[in-house]
Amino acid sequence: MRLRVLGGCVAVVTVALMASTASATDGPLPTTMCALVAKPGADGTPAVEVVDRPVPVPGPAEVLLRVVATGTNRAEIMQAAGKVPPPPGATDIMGLEAAGVVVALGSDAASLSTAGGAPPAIGLRAIAIVTGGGQAEFVCVPVTALVPVPAGLPLEVAAALPEQWTTAYQLLFEVGGLDVAGGDETVVVYAAGSGVGTAALQLLRMTGRRSVAVAGRADKLAKAAELGAAVTVNYKEDAAWADTVAAAVPGGAHLVLDCVGGSFFESTAKLLRTDGVWVLYGLLGGPSAPGPALGMLLRKRIQLRATTLRARSDAYKAGLAAGLAANVMPRIAAPSAAATSVSATGDAAPAGSAPLRPVIEDTLDGLDAVAEAFARMRRSENLGKYVIRVAAE
Amino acid sequence: MRLRVLGGCVAVVTVALMASTASATDGPLPTTMCALVAKPGADGTPAVEVVDRPVPVPGPAEVLLRVVATGTNRAEIMQAAGKVPPPPGATDIMGLEAAGVVVALGSDAASLSTAGGAPPAIGLRAIAIVTGGGQAEFVCVPVTALVPVPAGLPLEVAAALPEQWTTAYQLLFEVGGLDVAGGDETVVVYAAGSGVGTAALQLLRMTGRRSVAVAGRADKLAKAAELGAAVTVNYKEDAAWADTVAAAVPGGAHLVLDCVGGSFFESTAKLLRTDGVWVLYGLLGGPSAPGPALGMLLRKRIQLRATTLRARSDAYKAGLAAGLAANVMPRIAAPSAAATSVSATGDAAPAGSAPLRPVIEDTLDGLDAVAEAFARMRRSENLGKYVIRVAAE
Missing domain, CATH: 3.90.180.10 (Medium-chain alcohol dehydrogenases, catalytic domain)
Structure with missing residues (x-):
């Protein structure tokens, strides 16, 4: 460069x-x-x-x-x-x-x-x-x-905050259809150490939901656990990682936040439950979906919702900004104020009360x-x- | 057999x-x-x-x-x-x-x-x-x-009526999200000569919408035109049929009723518009999606909704049955009573007033x-x- x-x-x-x-x-x-x-x-x-x-x-x-x-x-x-x-x-x-x-x-x-x-x-x-x-x-x-x-x-x-937390908010509540007031869905988050991933894990904990973090590096998974992930799975070290996720989520996941696309396509279809929602927001794994995954989509009536943020209308973005202002900003704490309520194991504070930290x-x-x-x-x-x-x- | x-x-x-x-x-x-x-x-x-x-x-x-x-x-x-x-x-x-x-x-x-x-x-x-x-x-x-x-x-x-018309009703109004009271969306219907296809074309005409019929046989396309399709496309005779559809629908289709899946995957992604809805209800074209179509899904924020009917709950089916009873059954006429208001060109009766015929x-x-x-x-x-x-x- x-x-x-x-x-x-x-x-x-x-x-x-x-x-x-x-x-x-x-x-x-x-x-x-x-x-x-x-x-x-x-x-x-x-x-x-x-x-x-x-x-x-x-x-x-x-x-x-x-x-x-x-x-x-x-x-x-x-x-x-x-x-x-x-x-x-x-x-x-x-x-x-x-x-x-x-x-x-x-x-x-x-x-x-x-x-x-x-x-x-x-x-x-x-x-x-x-x-x-x-x-x-x-x-x-x-x-x-x-x-x-x-x-x-x-x-x-x-x-x-703006890009990552607005995106995480959009993926979970606007596109994914989760209720921001709370719920008991289990959500799988790919690229759990990314800005969007770390924001999504915290929003899920804030709203009382169980999350499964998938990433390829131990430090990212440790961070994910600290931010509230109930289960962490290293896809690079576990060839059967989709089965590992499925075993940890009886019945399958309600929602997957997917920025990978192609290379994970069959795995994503596998770990979702019937009527599960698949939010696709990136293609780090390429635009091709090899393998016969469409059969699983049909059998499980999966909804694949592809989404972006940049080209959306001002009105759509205004809605997200209002959600962020009302539900997220009052809970944000600076990272330097850390570790008083979020311990290394991530469970020191009650699920809904931990501050949110970029x-x-x-x-x-x-x-x-x-x-x-x-x-x-x-x-x-x-x-x-x-x-x-x-x-x- | x-x-x-x-x-x-x-x-x-x-x-x-x-x-x-x-x-x-x-x-x-x-x-x-x-x-x-x-x-x-x-x-x-x-x-x-x-x-x-x-x-x-x-x-x-x-x-x-x-x-x-x-x-x-x-x-x-x-x-x-x-x-x-x-x-x-x-x-x-x-x-x-x-x-x-x-x-x-x-x-x-x-x-x-x-x-x-x-x-x-x-x-x-x-x-x-x-x-x-x-x-x-x-x-x-x-x-x-x-x-x-x-x-x-x-x-x-x-x-x-029951299976095909309930399915067409479900695909358009329940899964596809169209308003049964009417609208101006353009809908592409694959397998236009099938039971679901012929029902969907008539429901679209009844609700004032434009439809594009895709099939592989001239008699099926003629029937589709008779039932209200504004455009008919023969995918077997037109190698660039997805482009033909796209050219007939400025901006792209709002909704596709897709019972083909794999072999049409890239074409379906191509002919949908931004924020378009893709209802997948069959895999006559196989469960594999070759080609880099996921990029188009992402760029156009397409929603792919896979659906079936048989394994749904009684409550879900009751909702569809109620819709059928209220909005479809009063309009059904026997095929033998045909051709008084539906001419060979399909335009003799005003769009919303033609009787529905299995x-x-x-x-x-x-x-x-x-x-x-x-x-x-x-x-x-x-x-x-x-x-x-x-x-x-």
């Missing part, structure tokens, strides 16, 4: 990192900013560069967010490789999420409600998923996508660090999220 | 065919009856035999139906081949549906409601899907499964004719349903 950094922008980043909150929100807004765009190698290798761009102007129903921190995601690596262009109408600036401070309001913004219920105001600390543009110093965000951040939670921690692998400084985070993600070094600090809060 | 007919049973069939309605409902019930059971060949070829069995005794919430006519279904051919045993607890007598007359009530039956809303009574003419046992002279039916037959409709016509290929006499119907179905000779007359009405 090759990173080209423009001199001017590095300077701006440095200034931004030094700036106080007061000067950034009270002073006049700059007219240009640093932003990250895809610059795929000739051979299709993912690469990015920091460029100068005009500070965007919020539309009537948007606010301008000064970005304090942002996260990195696998979908962005695909975009950096030129494989997944932004949806029609979306900015080419990279970044699917941001945490920051509202610094300007669109003409109608004050009459609209954030996902927290109140209208936005200058100085509001918030997170949001965006269709693009989060990896920049400023980003425009629909008011309805703004999820306010509680006063005690640092924005550089909150930056780990799992952060590392926090890196400056937009150009996105390239470093991508490189580490491609080597699958991480257990949890890379947070990119863009500016001081 | 080999059919063994017991002499005693042939005699009983003959008597039953001669008996008047009065004697059959007013006289004492016989204690034994003829019934069809699977008798697979040593090499797994489908075969059946007519045997003597005790007349079954209805449970508290059931009635005893004297069978006047029954239908044949592909799932029964599988059972006759020993490949699909009846579900646990179900009779081994074959037959998934029946049309007949109520001749005895279970102890609680009079306090329960048929799908038509009224309690059952001796002499009620009704159709029903059953978990098994419809290919016999008598069958026990849950009261909630009884769909009353309008006075003007012969039971040997009504016998073509498509009947042939009507055969006697339970032993099931073997003949199976043989013709295996040669795919039929366009529509084989009705088996078991006794005079």
Whole structure:
């Protein structure tokens, strides 16, 4: 991966990192900013560069967010490789999420409600998923996508939340159809050490459900157990892992969160119960489904629901943001406050009462660090999220 | 295929065919009856035999139906081949549906409601899907499964309805999620000349929707056009038939009724629109899904809902029966009354007002004719349903 950094922008980043909150929100807004765009190698290798761009102007129903921190995601690596262009109408600036401070309001913004219920105001600390543009110093965000951040939670921690926790929330409650108020379904979570996986395990524990974590590394499974997984299964060490899961879930799983697809296709069909729900949200295992699995789908009347988040409508995202604001944000605790109620075995606190904690692998400084985070993600070094600090809060 | 007919049973069939309605409902019930059971060949070829069995005794919430006519279904051919045993607890007598007359009530039956809303009574003419046992002279039916037959409709016509029309109703409105009151979705129907296909096309026209019929024979496609299909596509003559369908449905189909599965898998993924619904209810094209179709599922957020009918709960079937009784039965007309409002082009009557007509290929006499119907179905000779007359009405 090759990173080209423009001199001017590095300077701006440095200034931004030094700036106080007061000067950034009270002073006049700059007219240009640093932003990250895809610059795929000739051979299709993912690469990015920091460029100068005009500070965007919020539309009537948007606010301008000064970005304090942002996260990195696998979908962005695909975009950096030129494989997944932004949806029609979306900015080419990279970044699917941001945490920051509202610094300007669109003409109608004050009459609209954030996902927290109140209208936005200058100085509001918030997170949001965006269709693009989060990896920049400023980003425009629909008011309805703004999820306010509680006063005690640092924005550089909150930056780990939007994409992964909104996705986990969507997969379980919106697409998967589970009741957010609680239930007794058993859910199998693939890639249990991923950002989405670690969020899903905690949401399942919060809602009183049993989960089975599947991953390929011992440290990821240990983390999954700490976050509430009742059963952990290492698919790399257990050739019959789908049978192991099935044996641990009498009658079969109600729901599988599947970001693998092809290579696990028959196993997923096998471990689901009759009328089970299969939520497909990634294809790390490829797009082909070898083997005669459709017979199992039919016999067990399985529902396979494929889903994505980025290209959804603003109204759909607003619904998810409202769910996150109401049901998740009040329970989020910073990772540094850990281990008072979540023990190493994960059972010290009653199921529903443990605080929710974003799992952060590392926090890196400056937009150009996105390239470093991508490189580490491609080597699958991480257990949890890379947070990119863009500016001081 | 080999059919063994017991002499005693042939005699009983003959008597039953001669008996008047009065004697059959007013006289004492016989204690034994003829019934069809699977008798697979040593090499797994489908075969059946007519045997003597005790007349079954209805449970508290059931009635005893004297069978006047029954239908044949592909799932029964599988059972006759020993490949699909009846579900646990179900009779081994074959037959998934029946049309007949109520001749005895279970102890609680009079306090329960048929799908038509009224309690059952001796002499009620009704159709029903059953978990098994419809290919016999008598069958026990849950009261909630009884769909009353309008006075003007012969039971040997009504016998073509239960399995296919309940299935079509289920696929479109219960599983597919369409509003039975109407809508503007475009639906692609595979095996458009089948019993389910011809029923689905008519239900779609009745509810104001556009349909695309896919089949492999010109006469089936002509029939589909007559029954309301806006577009017909011959997949055997058109190698790019999925593209042809896609071109006829701007934006892609909202819903596909798919009884093919594997061999059409990529085509089905291709012709659906974003957020499209894929209802899988058969695997005539095999259980394997070659090709990288999962990428299309994910990109278009497709929902693949696999479904069956036979093993569903009585409560689920009662819901379908109620839907059939309310929305379909009042519109059914006998095929012999045809062509007054449905012209050869299918457009003589306004979309919602055309009567619904079961498509009947042939009507055969006697339970032993099931073997003949199976043989013709295996040669795919039929366009529509084989009705088996078991006794005079």
